[in-house]
Amino acid sequence: MKSIPSDDIKLVPASQFSLDELTGIYNQTRVDYMVPMPMNAARLAEYISVYDVDLEHSLVATQNGVLRGVAMLGVRESRAWITRLGVIPATRRTGVGEALMEGLLEQAERLNIHFDMLEVIKNNTPAHSLFFKLGFYEVGELLVLRRSPVPPPDPVVADAQRLDRSESLTLVGRDRGTQPWTNQSESLFNAQEISGLHLTLADGSRGWLVYQRQKFTLTRFIYKTEVGDPEKVAYAFLSHLHLQYPRLDTQIENIQLNDPHLPAFYRMGYIESFRRIEMWRGTPPASLVSR
Numbered sequence: 233m234k235s236i237p238s239d240d241i242k243l244v245p246a247s248q249f250s251l252d253e254l255t256g257i258y259n260q261t262r263v264d265y266m267v268p269m270p271m272n273a274a275r276l277a278e279y280i281s282v283y284d285v286d287l288e289h290s291l292v293a294t295q296n297g298v299l300r301g302v303a304m305l306g307v308r309e310s311r312a313w314i315t316r317l318g319v320i321p322a323t324r325r326t327g328v329g330e331a332l333m334e335g336l337l338e339q340a341e342r343l344n345i346h347f348d349m350l351e352v353i354k355n356n357t358p359a360h361s362l363f364f365k366l367g368f369y370e371v372g373e374l375l376v377l378r379r380s381p382v383p384p385p386d387p388v389v390a391d392a393q394r395l396d397r398s399e400s401l402t403l404v405g406r407d408r409g410t411q412p413w414t415n416q417s418e419s420l421f422n423a424q425e426i427s428g429l430h431l432t433l434a435d436g437s438r439g440w441l442v443y444q445r446q447k448f449t450l451t452r453f454i455y456k457t458e459v460g461d462p463e464k465v466a467y468a469f470l471s472h473l474h475l476q477y478p479r480l481d482t483q484i485e486n487i488q489l490n491d492p493h494l495p496a497f498y499r500m501g502y503i504e505s506f507r508r509i510e511m512w513r514g515t516p517p518a519s520l521v522s523r
């Protein structure tokens with residue numbers, strides 16, 4: 233039988249801790265994680281800013297002044313996102329994870345938000361069971377892909393226009409509220425070094441790709457086929473992108489499993505790193521779905 237959490241476990245707003253402390257507790261909760269994702273304070277600061285994490289409404293679990301777990305809440309119009317949840321291994325199965333989750337859901341309710349989103353790595357049974365228990369349901373499966381900087385094939389013949397940040401963000405638009413949180417419009421608007429490519433192929437097919445260029449990595453892809461076959465358009469924009477950045481790695485996350493552009497990514501040398509299950513709680517408000 234599960235032991236009852238001691239009364240001295242407290243949930244405290246994460247804003248009462250420094251970024252170094254939050255990074256420390258987060259890393260301790262992930263020492264045995266399925267996919268290693270260590271953070272440092274600078275990366276956590278960027279994460280908080282890009283994903284609209286609200287530290288006032290995020291929580292740290294403490295016991296006798298010792299940090300036991302953490303859970304963060306992303307907040308955007310009419311929706312909240314559960315992220316960075318973790319309990320240090322020695323404290324697990326004592327109810328801390330559930331207390332943190334219930335605390336976050338309550339924080340969202342206080343903000344008058346009744347629609348919560350999250351992603352969980354496939355086969356992470358403890359977390360998946362916890363989310364089910366609290367009323368989350370599965371909405372789909374997502375892929376995390378990466379590509380090493382191998383030489384790309386010759387670029388597909390096309391009229392290729394480079395897009396600056398503002399042109400790129402105009403194409404992304406603001407209507408991506410039910411997409412996975414990382415790929416919503418706000419994540420791109422909050423991120424640095426965003427640019428894009430618009431391609432028109434000889435047969436009239438056309439489409440665009442918007443991305444973030446980090447120091448060593450291309451990431452945060454948003455793309456659309458405006459006319460024509462998505463696989464063909466994607467292969468064309470990827471061939472131009474990788475020609476432009478031959479030395480950069482690529483990491484993209486939360487691509488829908490049924491995305492018709494996917495075969496082009498595999499043909500271009502992308503491989504699957506891992507999968508996530510997307511889960512929701514509540515119903516997306518009409519303002520998000522109909523936009």
Ligand SMILES: CC(C)(COP(=O)(O)OP(=O)(O)OC[C@H]1O[C@@H](n2cnc3c(N)ncnc32)[C@H](O)[C@@H]1OP(=O)(O)O)[C@@H](O)C(=O)NCCC(=O)NCCS
Nearest residue numbers: 317318319324325326327328329330352358359361362365
């Ligand atoms: C997921 C995690 C936060 C759960 O925290 P916890 O404090 O151990 O969980 P609790 O003791 O509050 O358990 C609450 C519920 O979670 C589920 N659960 C927790 N551990 C489980 C396990 N090992 N197997 C199956 N279900 C489990 C159960 O539904 C449990 O309810 P029950 O006791 O009535 O069966 C913890 O395992 C963890 O930190 N894992 C590593 C980081 C991680 O996976 N984070 C989530 C990323 S999305």
